[in-house]
Amino acid sequence: MTHDTWRLVADIGGTNIRFGRAPEPFSLDDEIVDVLALPLKRFASIAQAIDAYLAGLMDISRPASVAIGAAGPVIGGAVELTNAPYEISVAAVRAALGTERVCLVNDLEAVARAVPLLGEHDLVPIRTLPPNETWDRAPALAVNVGTGFGAAAVARRDIASTCAWVTLAAEPGHISAPGFPPDGNRRAAIEDFLSGRGVARAATILADGRHVFERAVEVFAAFEADAAARQVSEAFAEAFGRAVRDLVLAHGAWQGVFLVGSVAHGWAEHCPADRFDQAFAAPSPIDKLMRSVPVHLVKRPEPALLGLAVFEVD
DSSP states (O other): OOOSSEEEEEEEOSSEEEEEEEESSOOTTOOOEEEEEEEGGGOSSHHHHHHHHHHTSOSOOOOSEEEEEESSOOBTTEEEOSSSSOEEEHHHHHHHHTOSOEEEEEHHHHHHHHGGGOOGGGEEEEESOOOOSSOOSSOEEEEEESSSEEEEEEEEEEETTEEEEEEEEEOGGGSBOTTSOOBTTBOOBGGGTSSHHHHHHHHHHHHTTSOOOOSHHHHHHTTTTOHHHHHHHHHHHHHHHHHHHHHHHHHTOTTEEEEESHHHHHHHHHSOSHHHHHHHTOOOTTHHHHHTOOEEEEOSSOHHHHHHHHSOOO
16 A cells, blocks of 8 residues: 555454555555454453554554444444444544544445445355346345344435435344244344354254354355254245345345355355245245345455445544
8 A cells, every 4th residue: 555644444343353454535446455353352442452453563654534334333423332342432533543533334334335336256146136237226235144133225326416325224133033032031133043153053952962063154064964054054044035135125225235244155155045045036016126136245355344445534
């Protein structure tokens, strides 16, 4: 990176913080450099994590701006992570860095902002439909399955002859999930199953002592060899297809769906997508429209950091 002015970008999930440096202003010919993932549990605050990252960089200036995507709803310039005991605020980041220009958004909102920048080479088709070559006013949807389940929409709006990208975050992982067993006294939510811990727990229960699955990717990798893993993988695909279909309908996301996250990647690598496709394209009064909605897996590394590199920061 040859630019003297740069932006610190950080994607904070339920397990890791991924940092990087992006030129400011950022163009598609630029690269995000010095990307580093650090375990969230190592740090008591975002300030400590930022200090640790910057300490590993040699002879660089301070960032001109900071853009952070965090796994939780952002209210009043602050967020409490939904899957980790961690709070982040714009005020704390400003105090830690002495930088006034700080942007804090939901992590899936950051991914959604990257969606219009992705090319065909960045995508793997899950439903075998071509990507839309032109954008209309219909939103697209970024959906993550990893530590939790999240989604955000992005839509094009032309304002005063200028193209603007509008993102809208949500918390679909906490939607009630009828048919799933309750978790103690709490009603079951979508991410109780559609998440890394949910898949691993379900397969371990079904294995009935034969195997303890630690991670979802272990379940998916055992699709051909283990009956419990196969049953859970097929149930995951069907539940995943239904959940994504419901989100498309709720957002009117006819532009398409873009899947990210370690669990989504593990499933796509090891398991067939037929049950997902059947659940997604189930008959309905608008099934012709739903059959035309493309679904892709995003294979570009760190799409959230790309979205954060182009987010407007005041």
